[in-house]
Amino acid sequence: MNPHNKSIEELKDIASQVRRDIVRMVHAVNSGHPGGSLGCTDYFVSLYFKVMNYSTDFKMDGKGEDLFFLSNGHISPVWYSTLARAGFFDVKELATFRKIDSRLQGHPATEEGLEGIRVASGSLGQGLSVALGAAQTKKLNNDNSLVYVLMGDGEVEEGQVWEAAMYAAHHKIDNVIATIDRNGQQIDGSTNEVMSLGDLKAKFEAFGWHVLEANGNSFETLLPAFDEAKKSTGHGKPVMIMMDTEMGYGVDFMMGSHKWHGVAPNDEQLQIALQQLAVQVASDY
């Protein structure tokens, strides 16, 4: 069971709140990655408030629960906010993000014991392998819950992703639902300028995956895609949601380019962003 199981209207409000958290968190320390975080907010809110079966009483082994792994660890703000809003830890702790002695490290880490995190990430390209390992352990344990993993589209330029992709199909790891945040942006520019990714859907299909596509900034298309992805598990193929998002989604001046990949808003920009991110019942940390 998902502990929240919210309606679409509620999900939208939570997403706005998470986006407010993201811009406030990165603003407070003048560092961090708002662009990908804002783009993937609807994905995270869907997972934790609707899609995944889990308990907020965090256990590393997660037996009998769905697991989530974030491979593109730089979008930690959206994960931290979602975890706090979902009840893993106090939202007040979001104020410690990237500060010294915090459990909310710049990139997700396990050393400080933050609830919800099972492996460190930040160095790109490693999360899919970890998720596949965890999925195989679920099979060995006769645990039929699922493993979710998110990667960036720039991230798939790492060769390890393709080693993992090949492995997943060969070993028929059909209890994993991987997602690529296809926002078309990375640090030095658009993915087209930096490294042409070509037809990612066709590439993963050629590697033996079952690939769905969805608009990641619309709950109306994202939730049905998750439903279909779940139905596609257990059929001998790893499942991928190729998710189109807009980097910086929800804050107009952060959208449309790679520029806000890893830059924090200044005071004035924060105020503009917050005006655009209205919530019904504002409850900023």
Place this chain on the structure above:
Amino acid sequence: MKEYTYSEKKDTRSGFGAGLHELGKSNLEVVALCADLTGSLKMDAFKKDFPERFFQVGIAEANMMGLAAGMTIGGKIPFTGTFANFSTGRVYDQIRQSIAYSGKNVKICASHAGLTLGEDGATHQILEDIGMMRMLPHMTVINPCDYNQTKAATIAIAEYEGPVYLRFGRPSVPNFTPADQKFEIGKAVMLNEGTDVTIIATGHLVWKAILAGKMLADKGISAEIINIHTIKPLDNEAVLASVRKTKCVVTAEEHNRFGGLGDSVAQVLGTNFPAPQEYVATNDTFGESGTPEELMVKYGLTENDIVAAAERAISRKQ
């Protein structure tokens, strides 16, 4: 005691960028590769003015190291650019086999080394890279201390034939070495002569060693301060000559106490002239998020730590 002053703080990575740009003009064999961090590595100027010699490889560091090795065959001098973690640990075997063992003339240029990378945290703050790189046969390991020295080192390594690991950082630090310095690989730089204790520092810790020298002088302690910008090959003669005189040493580095400058010095002393040594280094730990200044305090890498270490070293003299 020599006084060191600076008019400006600058980041060492910008010294790399400036040196690389000069090489673009002066050495047509120099090519540059970058793994989606052109701005962070300050390679934009080279990219803009020498686009046909700049290669964007995307987020694919292992591929970058192999490409660089291949480009040397036929005479190019490749400079690779990414963060220090992704320049070393991520690609250790590619460097080991295709570059070091194969004796390829690749310059591995690594930014954001150490704790002073700051808020990104431990995944990016490598504190083991000097150790990894100095263990590789054929590898030269250089960690300059400021903007001017990083620029000079960048230019100098193009003239040297063989694989080099050039380590630099993210924050702005005092730029105090001369702009017209001649950078000699493997040659220690004597910053201040002294008689009571030798302080050997590398990278960002060199300026802190200078500050510590002043604080020690106020206490009546005469410290000899040496900038070791080349950790491998180490300037054994300089180390031994100094410690023979002072009879004790402090090593200071933004790196784990295992495998770095301290161990390099200890090895020379242990086999030639055993003497009390104190390490200013991180203590077998990963880093964490925080401002560079906070982290240097928390992990014991300040001028105060150097002073305390010097006093301990002196008290241990026979």
